[in-house]
Amino acid sequence: MASTHDAIIIGAGVIGCSIAFHLAKKGYRTLNVDGLPAAGYGSTSSSCAVIRVYYSTLDATAMAYQSFHDWRVFRDYLGAPAAEDLATFIQTGTLVMKTPANGMLAAVASHMAVLGIPHEDWDGEKIRAALPGYCLDSFAPARPLSDETFGEPNGGRIPGGIYIPAGGYVDDPQLAARNFKTAAERHGARFVFGKKAIRITASDNRITGAVLEDGTVLSAPIVVNAAGPHSGKVNALVEGEIGLRIGTRPLRQEVVQVQPPPGLGYGRTGLIVSDSDISCYIKPGSGGHLMIGSENPACDPAEEVDPDAFSRDMSDRAVTYACRYGQRLPDLKIPPHPVGVADVYDASDDWLPIYDRSAVDGFYLAIGTSGNQFKNAPIAGRLIAKLVEHCEAGHDHDRQPMQLPLRHIGHVLDTGGFSRLREPTKASSFSVLG
Ligand SMILES: Cc1cc2nc3c(=O)[nH]c(=O)nc-3n(C[C@H](O)[C@H](O)[C@H](O)COP(=O)(O)OP(=O)(O)OC[C@H]3O[C@@H](n4cnc5c(N)ncnc54)[C@H](O)[C@@H]3O)c2cc1C
Numbered sequence: 001m002a003s004t005h006d007a008i009i010i011g012a013g014v015i016g017c018s019i020a021f022h023l024a025k026k027g028y029r030t031l032n033v034d035g036l037p038a039a040g041y042g043s044t045s046s047s048c049a050v051i052r053v054y055y056s057t058l059d060a061t062a063m064a065y066q067s068f069h070d071w072r073v074f075r076d077y078l079g080a081p082a083a084e085d086l087a088t089f090i091q092t093g094t095l096v097m098k099t100p101a102n103g104m105l106a107a108v109a110s111h112m113a114v115l116g117i118p119h120e121d122w123d124g125e126k127i128r129a130a131l132p133g134y135c136l137d138s139f140a141p142a143r144p145l146s147d148e149t150f151g152e153p154n155g156g157r158i159p160g161g162i163y164i165p166a167g168g169y170v171d172d173p174q175l176a177a178r179n180f181k182t183a184a185e186r187h188g189a190r191f192v193f194g195k196k197a198i199r200i201t202a203s204d205n206r207i208t209g210a211v212l213e214d215g216t217v218l219s220a221p222i223v224v225n226a227a228g229p230h231s232g233k234v235n236a237l238v239e240g241e242i243g244l245r246i247g248t249r250p251l252r253q254e255v256v257q258v259q260p261p262p263g264l265g266y267g268r269t270g271l272i273v274s275d276s277d278i279s280c281y282i283k284p285g286s287g288g289h290l291m292i293g294s295e296n297p298a299c300d301p302a303e304e305v306d307p308d309a310f311s312r313d314m315s316d317r318a319v320t321y322a323c324r325y326g327q328r329l330p331d332l333k334i335p336p337h338p339v340g341v342a343d344v345y346d347a348s349d350d351w352l353p354i355y356d357r358s359a360v361d362g363f364y365l366a367i368g369t370s371g372n373q374f375k376n377a378p379i380a381g382r383l384i385a386k387l388v389e390h391c392e393a394g395h396d397h398d399r400q401p402m403q404l405p406l407r408h409i410g411h412v413l414d415t416g417g418f419s420r421l422r423e424p425t426k427a428s429s430f431s432v433l434g
Pocket residue numbers: 010011012013014015016017033034035036040041042043044045046047048049050051195196197198226227228229230234253254255341342343344345366369370371372373374375376
């Protein structure tokens with residue numbers, strides 16, 4: 001029987017839509033299938049959409065730096081007409097604090113130097129000039145609120161940080177996913193919403209298609225798992241052993257919204273700050289507020305949940321993150337009834353993504369996005385499309401990983417770093433920082 005599609009993509013979040021865009025541009029007849037009603041309704045819709053270019057490995061850094069360039073020229077990148085409403089990249093710059101736990105950012109600085117990423121070393125004075133009122137006492141390690149020493153400085157000081165102008169956030173992550181979808185449709189991609197895939201069929205270790213919950217049978221030689229926090233559930237639908245060594249887990253996360261203290265001078269273009277001393281990051285919210293997220297310290301137990309049944313209510317965690325930031329900003333008002341977002345990361349064992357083929361021919365993985373891959377959607381789609389082409393042409397990606405030139409930054413990405421077969425990456429922060 002002739003295939004009805006060249007590739008089926010499970011998921012129409014920002015990653016699935018970017019994959020559709022890049023495959024369709026290459027002439028593949030793609031179909032994205034999503035159980036939700038529209039593109040970007042899954043975890044993408046809750047994303048802080050921070051675009052930052054510091055990661056624990058050189059290739060992860062390179063991927064983020066290439067994507068930064070793509071977001072800056074998003075309209076050209078998509079080939080979108082001038083009249084189309086697009087998500088906007090707002091460049092704020094990012095500041096990362098030096099701490100003993102992050103090796104005073106020696107590895108980050110070395111990646112920046114190799115890739116030629118402009119950055120500045122900031123001392124305490126510069127930090128306080130940019131963030132008036134920011135207390136630079138050290139409070140590490142992060143503690144739960146129940147710890148009676150919570151909020152007591154440990155006697156040390158934050159010695160400084162690295163400021164990187166190449167950073168910011170996308171103002172509307174859901175719209176960004178829709179923008180990828182529309183761009184894909186211009187190249188003939190198709191989308192089906194409100195229907196879940198319930199089986200991924202294979203014969204003689206080769207993908208043959210997928211079955212949807214309403215009984216629709218789709219045939220295609222290629223299926224891509226871009227199911228976000230449902231990645232494990234979708235892997236389990238495959239008729240065959242896909243051979244994963246790196247696992248993924250759905251981990252619930254909260255991001256709390258607070259009013260910035262007026263003296264901080266923090267608005268829509270406020271600096272994005274990663275402060276590992278207190279295990280939190282901040283970013284501007286669209287309404288001029290400040291969003292506080294966690295950098296997953298060891299004292300906060302991971303909250304593994306069923307991505308189909310988890311609470312979207314704010315909990316004590318949100319209050320804890322606000323109180324942790326209150327150590328930095330003594331004028332911060334801690335909300336008694338916090339608001340914010342609660343959603344799920346698809347966290348891999350080493351908090352770096354899996355962009356790979358699988359042991360079943362034709363089944364590809366764009367999973368383990370670990371709370372840090374919204375930013376990489378532009379390049380992740382291109383990577384998977386190239387990988388499909390590469391593997392389907394008979395190349396042995398497992399033995400000789402595909403090398404992907406990144407045109408804006410003059411770096412060749414060794415995609416083997418995102419293999420399903422890797423040992424957990426030792427250099428990783430094992431947190432949302434990747
Ligand atoms: C609170 C939060 C904050 C974040 N902040 C940042 C950030 O600041 N910067 C950053 O870079 N990243 C961030 N991330 C991570 C980033 O948002 C995700 O990595 C990215 O959005 C994942 O996109 P996706 O397309 O893979 O998944 P999703 O957007 O979750 O899409 C997956 C889709 O698959 C569909 N699906 C699942 N199973 C099936 C099935 N069986 N059949 C059909 N459809 C199915 C779902 O309905 C869903 O729509 C954050 C994530 C969260 C949760």
